[in-house]
Amino acid sequence: xxxxxxxxxxxxxxxxxxxxxxxxxxxxxxxxxxxxxxxxxxxxxxxxxxxxxxxxxxxxxxxxxxxxxxxxxxxxxxxxxxxxxxxxxxxxxxxxxxxxxxxxxxxxxxxxxxxxxxxxxxxxxxxxxxxxxxxxxxxxxxxxxxxxxxxxxxxxxxxxxxxxxxxxxxxxxxxxxxxxxxxxxxxxxxxxxxxxxxxxxxxxxxxxxxxxxxxxxxxxxxxxxxxxxxxxxxxxxxxxxxxxxxxxxxxxxxxxxxxxxxxxxxxxxxxxxxxxxxxxxxxxxxxxxxxxxxxxxxxxxxxxxxxxxxxxxxxxxxxxxxxxxxxxxxxxxxxxxxxxxxxxxxxxxxxxxxxxxxxxxxxxxxxxxxxxxxxxxxxxxxxxxxxxxxxxxxxxxxxxxxxxxxxxxxxxxxxxxxxxxxxxxxxxxxxxxxxxxxxxxxxxxxxxxxxxxxxxxxxxxxxxxxxxxxxxxxxxxxxxxxxxxxxxxxxxxxxxxxxxxxxxxxxxxxxxxxxxxxxxxxxxxxxxxxxxxxxxxxxxxxxxxxxxxxxxxxxxxxxxxxxxxxxxxxxxxxxxxxxxxxxxxxxxxxxxxxxxxxxxxxxxxxxxxxxxxxxxxxxxxxxxxxxxxxxxxxxxxxxxxxxxxxxxxxxxxxxxxxxxx
Numbered sequence: 001x002x003x004x005x006x007x008x009x010x011x012x013x014x015x016x017x018x019x020x021x022x023x024x025x026x027x028x029x030x031x032x033x034x035x036x037x038x039x040x041x042x043x044x045x046x047x048x049x050x051x052x053x054x055x056x057x058x059x060x061x062x063x064x065x066x067x068x069x070x071x072x073x074x075x076x077x078x079x080x081x082x083x084x085x086x087x088x089x090x091x092x093x094x095x096x097x098x099x100x101x102x103x104x105x106x107x108x109x110x111x112x113x114x115x116x117x118x119x120x121x122x123x124x125x126x127x128x129x130x131x132x133x134x135x136x137x138x139x140x141x142x143x144x145x146x147x148x149x150x151x152x153x154x155x156x157x158x159x160x161x162x163x164x165x166x167x168x169x170x171x172x173x174x175x176x177x178x179x180x181x182x183x184x185x186x187x188x189x190x191x192x193x194x195x196x197x198x199x200x201x202x203x204x205x206x207x208x209x210x211x212x213x214x215x216x217x218x219x220x221x222x223x224x225x226x227x228x229x230x231x232x233x234x235x236x237x238x239x240x241x242x243x244x245x246x247x248x249x250x251x252x253x254x255x256x257x258x259x260x261x262x263x264x265x266x267x268x269x270x271x272x273x274x275x276x277x278x279x280x281x282x283x284x285x286x287x288x289x290x291x292x293x294x295x296x297x298x299x300x301x302x303x304x305x306x307x308x309x310x311x312x313x314x315x316x317x318x319x320x321x322x323x324x325x326x327x328x329x330x331x332x333x334x335x336x337x338x339x340x341x342x343x344x345x346x347x348x349x350x351x352x353x354x355x356x357x358x359x360x361x362x363x364x365x366x367x368x369x370x371x372x373x374x375x376x377x378x379x380x381x382x383x384x385x386x387x388x389x390x391x392x393x394x395x396x397x398x399x400x401x402x403x404x405x406x407x408x409x410x411x412x413x414x415x416x417x418x419x420x421x422x423x424x425x426x427x428x429x430x431x432x433x434x435x436x437x438x439x440x441x442x443x444x445x446x447x448x449x450x451x452x453x454x455x456x457x458x459x460x461x462x463x464x465x466x467x468x469x470x471x472x473x474x475x476x477x478x479x480x481x482x483x484x485x486x487x488x489x490x491x492x493x494x495x496x497x498x499x500x501x502x503x504x505x506x507x508x509x510x511x512x513x514x515x516x517x518x519x520x521x522x523x524x525x526x527x528x529x530x531x532x533x534x535x536x537x538x539x540x541x542x543x544x545x546x547x548x549x550x551x552x553x554x555x556x557x558x559x560x561x562x563x564x565x566x567x568x569x570x571x572x573x574x575x576x577x578x579x580x581x582x583x584x585x586x587x588x589x590x591x592x593x594x595x596x597x598x599x600x601x602x603x604x605x606x607x608x609x610x611x612x613x614x615x616x617x618x619x620x621x622x623x624x625x626x627x628x629x630x631x632x633x634x635x636x637x638x639x640x641x642x643x644x645x646x647x648x649x650x651x652x653x654x655x656x657x658x659x660x661x
Contacts, residue, residue, distance in 0.1 A: 121141075322345075
């Protein structure tokens, strides 16, 4: 069962069976008993048999095949009983996270007019639609639930969070993160049970699986090992006192030497499941008898699960529902002494932990990065991976790792591949109706980095504010100010369109689009060096290559290409107002030259305005031959073609700034 495999157990609504089912309907009684014991897989099995007995499955939009009911169809024809079975089937499927099946049964409850008796049916129907990635439909159902529901505010809060999940998921699917996630091939995933919690130790891969062992059809969680030439994973032999029946264990973790293995050990004690963390020592090539960790980790009456030991062997991270947390399972950390025993227990606090379950911690000592899974924040649904950094002893706000790192289902147990910082493993049921599988991932995020220079001097330009922002929403993800060396860097994380914005007083603001296309990885740099053009108020800036036909003011096509750069500059600098001026050489009369230069300047202005620049921000000026920048003739009176060429120019001048930036 998936909840046992994940070491997570849910409580749910239980309604006792009504007398009208009759003594013959033993399947309902068995289903109710399994439901009370939180064995939802078994409960669904018996409820489905009962539903088949009254031909309840025939009109459910599901891939069911009803059994030959015979005279069982006479067991019950009462509408209320049909509603009870439909709702209990929906609840059972949902609580072991078979959302596809649950969705159809909730719909049946609603379609047959039983929402008044089962007011939460629409809430859970919407949740199932979210889990099956029908986000728009889910939002409609959840909004309808909120409008009609008059009960506990906690259920309204669930609906609000699920609506937020849907909207977040839609945005994530529109702009996926730069990750490749694929299901692991070969024997790592058994296809018959759950497979999860990959770690690596001394060149070998270790993970947990509930696959049948040695032909035994019963699914029992055990630790497996593969690597060093072993093609087929082999079950790891762990000693035990033999005092507990139906003992299961998994989620292995190793100290720095690899000779000490921590793992979760759990078993049934009546209807309760006891879950605690043990440690075993390698002795003469085999694992010794495990020792339960002391009460710094294993508190009597509470659970401790999912151990992770840092690479330096100094700390043990784990999840526990012990007192002192934020609610349900929290992430805790304990210091380890020389023999691997925990000497304390510290809750990671309210920034990391939530009122929901927080699970499967991984901590990188070098980068001070924590990755863990939680249901407590807005995400894609189920357990999502979040990351946080320890900055001077304080945790940064956890950030969702996004799609496709996360899915609409449960995503847990991150572990990186040593020797390849871009490769990692996760466990997820995203491709299953019941069970966890092992997935292999590659981090394709990459750095974009470079330097900023002055366009004229080509010297490094410090003090430049550089913003990395969303091209559509203009949301700024990160701001930096260049140091004297003028270097900068940003992490490119998703397939959305980004823009880099450069700002510095006395320089034109610059916007540079950034695309996520192309290959790359987290340790590769996309070099992007930029220059910024300085300006001084009322000082002309030449515009090169603005060309006209002889004695004409009509712009050539190639001149429009040049003016497009000025248009972009005006868009990037909405506070500035400019004069656009044209000049001639000394050939012709003063009146003719001024008229021609004004006409040429005006043709430029008209084109710029036609491209969307406000007419209040730009005006034309013709100076004729009045402002030469080079002699039109040489000292001996001969013509100076080079000088005349320089004088036939177009310039713009910043004459006003609405605001400083």
